[in-house]
Amino acid sequence: MRLKTSSGAALAAAALLATAACVSETGADTTSDSALSGAGAGEECTIDETVKLGAVFSLTEAAAFAGEYQKQGLELAVEELNAAGGIQYELILEDDGTTLDGSTVAFEKLINRDEVSAIIGPTLSGMAFSTYTDAQSAGVPALGVSTTAEGIPEIGDYIFRASVPEQVALAASIPAAKATLDMQKVAVLHDSADEFTASAYNTITDELRDQNIEIVVDESFGTTDTDFSAQLGKVLEEEVDAVILSALPGATVPLVKQARDLGITAPIVGGNAFNSPVLVGALGDAAEGLIVGGAWSAASETTGNAEFISAFTAKYDREPDQFAAQAYTGAYLIDQAIRADCDANRESIKDNLGQILEFDSILGPISIDEGGEVTQTPVVQIIRDGAFTIL
Amino acid sequence: MAQQLANGVFAGSIYTLFAIGFTLVFGILRHLNLAHPAIFTAGAFVGIEVATRTEIPVWILFPVIAAFGALAGVLVERIAFRPLRGRDDEHFAGLISSVALGGVVIALLQARYGTEPQSFPQEYFPNQLFEFAGIRVTLTQLVTLGLALVLMLGLAWLVSATPLGRAMRAVAENPTAATVVGVNVGRVTAGTYALSSGLGAIAGALLALNLGQAGRELGASIELIGFAVIILGGLGSLWGAMAAGVILGLAEALTIHLFDSTWKSLVAFALLFAVLVLRPRGLFGHVKVREV
Numbered sequence: 202m203r204l205k206t207s208s209g210a211a212l213a214a215a216a217l218l219a220t221a222a223c224v225s226e227t228g229a230d231t232t233s234d235s236a237l238s239g240a241g242a243g244e245e246c247t248i249d250e251t252v253k254l255g256a257v258f259s260l261t262e263a264a265a266f267a268g269e270y271q272k273q274g275l276e277l278a279v280e281e282l283n284a285a286g287g288i289q290y291e292l293i294l295e296d297d298g299t300t301l302d303g304s305t306v307a308f309e310k311l312i313n314r315d316e317v318s319a320i321i322g323p324t325l326s327g328m329a330f331s332t333y334t335d336a337q338s339a340g341v342p343a344l345g346v347s348t349t350a351e352g353i354p355e356i357g358d359y360i361f362r363a364s365v366p367e368q369v370a371l372a373a374s375i376p377a378a379k380a381t382l383d384m385q386k387v388a389v390l391h392d393s394a395d396e397f398t399a400s401a402y403n404t405i406t407d408e409l410r411d412q413n414i415e416i417v418v419d420e421s422f423g424t425t426d427t428d429f430s431a432q433l434g435k436v437l438e439e440e441v442d443a444v445i446l447s448a449l450p451g452a453t454v455p456l457v458k459q460a461r462d463l464g465i466t467a468p469i470v471g472g473n474a475f476n477s478p479v480l481v482g483a484l485g486d487a488a489e490g491l492i493v494g495g496a497w498s499a500a501s502e503t504t505g506n507a508e509f510i511s512a513f514t515a516k517y518d519r520e521p522d523q524f525a526a527q528a529y530t531g532a533y534l535i536d537q538a539i540r541a542d543c544d545a546n547r548e549s550i551k552d553n554l555g556q557i558l559e560f561d562s563i564l565g566p567i568s569i570d571e572g573g574e575v576t577q578t579p580v581v582q583i584i585r586d587g588a589f590t591i592l
Numbered sequence: 593m594a595q596q597l598a599n600g601v602f603a604g605s606i607y608t609l610f611a612i613g614f615t616l617v618f619g620i621l622r623h624l625n626l627a628h629p630a631i632f633t634a635g636a637f638v639g640i641e642v643a644t645r646t647e648i649p650v651w652i653l654f655p656v657i658a659a660f661g662a663l664a665g666v667l668v669e670r671i672a673f674r675p676l677r678g679r680d681d682e683h684f685a686g687l688i689s690s691v692a693l694g695g696v697v698i699a700l701l702q703a704r705y706g707t708e709p710q711s712f713p714q715e716y717f718p719n720q721l722f723e724f725a726g727i728r729v730t731l732t733q734l735v736t737l738g739l740a741l742v743l744m745l746g747l748a749w750l751v752s753a754t755p756l757g758r759a760m761r762a763v764a765e766n767p768t769a770a771t772v773v774g775v776n777v778g779r780v781t782a783g784t785y786a787l788s789s790g791l792g793a794i795a796g797a798l799l800a801l802n803l804g805q806a807g808r809e810l811g812a813s814i815e816l817i818g819f820a821v822i823i824l825g826g827l828g829s830l831w832g833a834m835a836a837g838v839i840l841g842l843a844e845a846l847t848i849h850l851f852d853s854t855w856k857s858l859v860a861f862a863l864l865f866a867v868l869v870l871r872p873r874g875l876f877g878h879v880k881v882r883e884v
Contacts (some may be wrong), residue, residue, distance in 0.1 A: 265707040265708070266708060393854060418854070421853050425809055425812075426813070427813050428603055428802070430599040430602065431596060431848035432848060433597055434595075434596045434599050437595060437728065454804060454805055458803075458804030458805075462719050462730045463721070463728055463730065483711055484711070485714040487804075
């Protein structure tokens with residue numbers, strides 16, 4: 202055990218040194234490549250050189266449930282953008298294996314070896330905190346499409362996100378649930394070991410306090426826990442109007458199923474992580490009545506949404522989820538930023554990503570401010586008869 | 593409170609089923625088979641696949657899983673332990689090779705089933721809810737407890753009262769002497785692995801049935817607590833593992849009830865340390881290390 206720890210520490214230290222070395226060697230690369238800027242503007246923009254777009258997702262291990270959808274959504278968007286003409290994109294996709302090391306190495310490769318114009322990803326907020334620091338110091342614009350934790354756009358002026366922060370999604374779903382369910386007393390269950398769910402937990406308690414809803418059970422668990430009977434036993438001892446859950450999909454499925462098995466019939470309210478058809482499929486009847494706040498809904502009548510769903514379903518033989526929709530939108534946002542000045546250099550993308558105003562996307566009108574934060578109206582849905590319905 | 597105690601007993605019965613398979617191999621052969629958690633996970637996945645494809649009833653499914661586990665156990669012994677027999681570092685090398693084999697098994701599971709967790713078909717095992725004196729239990733929990741009790745008692749009877757059990761105890765006592773008096777050590781070894789892994793595979797499928805799904809980390813999630821059960825009960829002691837499984841299940845449930853779930857592991861492992869300091873051979877271990 203000791204051997205493992207010390208060698209792990211040595212590896213981490215070596216990796217740190219290596220990263221530090223890379224960063225100091227390269228510095229912020231502000232030189233521009235004239236071949237990457239073209240003629241015309243907006244829809245008329247034509248760039249001769251192929252624009253390299255990098256993406257880092259978790260395609261294997263724990264977060265693969267999201268990464269696989271993101272990859273498919275992004276590939277579909279790039280295919281459509283290439284077909285539209287004017288600018289040709291080359292997508293360079295890296296898998297971080299749901300590890301911090303993997304994510305750091307992938308960013309390093311895309312930034313220095315592939316010299317991409319911009320990076321989409323990573324999948325998890327926990328990794329973004331470290332990889333975005335690298336992107337920032339190298340001067341490469343990075344756009345998060347699922348990184349919803351607090352503090353991500355604040356990392357620097359090259360960092361943007363098109364994923365509604367968990368606070369916003371929950372802040373919308375809790376009042377909506379209160380109005381529908383007359384919530385007075387709730388149980389809050391959260392994964393205290395994950396960055397994303399822990400930051401959501403703070404939002405949940407704040408929002409509940411603002412809405413004068415009493416928390417009668419407050420329990421936590423770990424990301425890899427699978428047996429929740431003890432926590433649910435506490436919920437059983439109280440009369441609650443709803444259970445508010447902040448968990449990743451890995452824990453959500455067994456937790457909701459065990460809650461229903463134990464006879465907990467109270468509605469369960471959750472955030473972004475609930476928003477997946479896989480969840481409904483895996484839970485079957487137990488998914489009924491789940492209330493979900495998120496960035497996208499298959500039921501939304503936003504511009505291009507129906508076309509997106511049918512193209513995605515035709516290409517991949519499964520329905521898209523929110524992760525796919527956000528990654529898809531991410532590619533269009535970068536395309537918008539490039540077309541604004543018809544320039545695919547890193548500096549120009551950075552300047553224009555922060556100027557996106559009310560872009561009409563499948564997520565609805567979406568804006569990104571200079572600070573890199575997204576503004577978008579979240580969608581609150583309830584699962585009825587096995588389908589997401591807007592609440 | 594009573595509900596939490598019941599939850600603790602159910603959780604403990606799965607810990608016990610995992611742990612007795614492990615401790616059986618150690619007690620008789622002194623092998624630390626670290627591929628056991630992987631076989632446990634494989635039992636869950638194979639159970640789900642067989643249930644999905646054939647829709648055979650549960651009482652036929654479990655013997656099928658046990659047979660799969662038994663076969664896997666024999667293979668584990670052939671691949672990870674037998675080639676090393678007679679080497680000076682036999683036990684240590686076996687430990688390493690079983691870790692490697694466990695990794696191979698998990699990789700094979702990923703190749704076959706992908707990275708997404710798998711679950712039993714929706715209607716496969718209708719989960720009824722019972723209520724006794726204010727305690728809610730599900731049919732799955734009752735089946736788990738019942739099956740665990742039957743398997744544990746069956747194993748205890750097998751070891752104490754059958755010819756195979758006598759041969760096992762002879763090998764545990766002294767393998768060379770057992771060979772001299774005509775015990776087929778090779779067959780006893782294979783039989784021990786088959787029993788151990790059969791129990792492990794059933795435990796995995798039962799856990800998946802209780803949780804509603806199985807991921808590749810199913811075995812890893814129970815591995816540490818399973819080892820704690822074995823050490824708490826006394827390495828190699830069957831009765832010790834049974835008692836310790838329930839004790840740890842109860843300790844975890846009570847911790848969550850009285851304090852907070854973040855203290856769960858801390859209390860369980862603090863208990864383990866306390867026992868190791870006060871009774872280094874575990875609650876039920878004797879001075880003689882090897883026994884069944």
